[in-house]
Amino acid sequence: MQAINRFLTNHQYLLFVYIALAVFASLQSYFGRLDSFVPGGHLYTHYNNYIIFKQSFFHLIHGQDLYAEFIEEQGDLFKYSPTFALVFGILAILPDVVGLTLWNVLNAVVLFYAIEHLPRFTARTKGLILVFVVVELLTAMQNEQSNALIAGLFLLMFGALEKRNYWLASFFLISTIYIKLFGIVALALYLLYPGKLKLTYTTAFWVLLFTLLPLIVVDSGQFVFLYKSWGNLLSNDHSISDGLSVIGWLKSWFGWDGNKTYVSVAGAILFCIPLLRIRQYGDFTFRALFLASVMIWVVIFNHRAESPTFIIAAGGVAIWYYSQKQTTANYVLLVLAFVFTTLAPTDIFPKFVRNEWFKPYVVKAVPCILVWGKIWLDLMFGKLEEREENPVAALQE
Incomplete structure (x- = not known):
């Protein structure tokens, strides 16, 4: 037990594990065999997602439509913002093996330091969270996805909000939105903190800056065209799949085949109802649980959710469990x-x-749906108490 506690509290070991896994996942992808998405189709690298990100930069600077199909280069569409394409140029100009490795290391390190700097969590509890999410982190990195980065940015935003560092908090939040638009859901966290005016103008500043950044390499006409094209892509993306989501669960378990919009609207209403408990805003556990609700909600109500997306939800599950007093039901x-x-x-x-x-039967999504339901009940009716650390373990930190 003492050895386990030393491992959990010595985060240098865990940082080494995170970086080692990032390098392993990168080399595994880089040296993986070529594959196609359909029988007899075009062959693509095993790290196709990284290629999509990389090529977006070159499409941007060459005045092309970022959201068109480039079948000869990549096996899927680019779906992030023009700003993401520009910033990714830092890695795109490097050899693939180097850029890919640095990309995965960035995802791992941001998530690690976000957990490491969570406020009011003990070193041992942070270690438990780092261990809990590590398998999902590896899954995300093996697919060269940005989801671990987004999970880290959500946690960094929460930490900055707790410290009332609103410039940093709004920077982290807007960064998630310009990677994947669902980050906008985290704006709801602003309601839990004072200083709404400062949060408003700091957020507006970062929105303006992030939006205009592509003008560094494109003219105004192309700038407007790209944002319209991105909007068209997102608006036509809603009916393509059900994903590992509430919608997919309802369809596969109960045969429900109704309008997806109804599910999204119902989910949004449920998500917002706990915000009516204004008197609870001063409770740290309430705020932490609402963060967990955000992180799980953006996955389970995302009709495009895939396995690598669940690093975000896993982070939410960990925050939910380790931020409050343990119970048998929560442990199960x-x-x-x-x-x-x-x-x-x-x-x-x-x-x-x-x-x-x-x-x-979208089994991967079901426990997260159950946990989100429990979070909702906790936020609405639960007697919120902070986590009680094992006294012996705490003394060993």
Whole structure:
């Protein structure tokens, strides 16, 4: 037990693990075989997502439509902002193996330091959170996704809000939005803090800056065209899939095939109702649980949610569990989330179980849906108490 506690409280070891996994995932992708998305289709690298990000920079500076199909170069569409394409140029100009590795290291390190700097969590608890999300982190990095970066930015925003550093908080929030638009949901956290005027003008400053950045390399006509093209892509993206989401769960478990908008609206209303408890805004546990609600909501109500997206939800599950007093019900849900969300896509389960049960019935999403429901109940009716640290473990920190 003492050895485990030393490992959990010595975060240098955990940082080494995070960086080592980033390098491992990068090399695994880089040296992976070429593959196609359809039988007999065009062959793409195993790190296709990184190629999409990389090529977006060159499409931007060459005056092309970022959101068009480039079948000869990449196996999917670019869906992020023009600003993301510009900033990614820092990595795009490097050899693939270097840029890919640095990209995954960035994701891992940002998430690590975001957890490391969480306010009012002990070193041991932070270590537990770092361990809890590490498998999902590896999944995200093996797919060269930006989701670990987004999870880290959400946590950094929360830490900055707690310290009333609104310039940094709004910077982290706007960064998520210009990577993936669903980051806009985290604006709801602003309601929990004083200084609304400062939050408003700091956010407006970063929005203006992030929006205008592409003008460094494109003219005004192309600038307007790109944002219109991005808007068209996002508006036409809603009906493409059900994803590992509430919508996918309702469809696969109950045969529901209604309008997705109704589910999204119902989810949004439920999400907002706890905000009516204004007197609870001064309670740290309430604020932490609302952060957890944001991080899980943006995944389970995202019709395009994939397995690599769940690093964000896993972070929310960890914040929910480790920010309040432990209960048996919460512990059971935590174990379910780890087994059936984090481990479900791995080789721990036989392939036929994953293909015949887990994938068709979106099992990966179900524990997170249950946890989000429990968070909602906690926010609405729960007696919120901060986590009680084991006295012996605390003394060993």
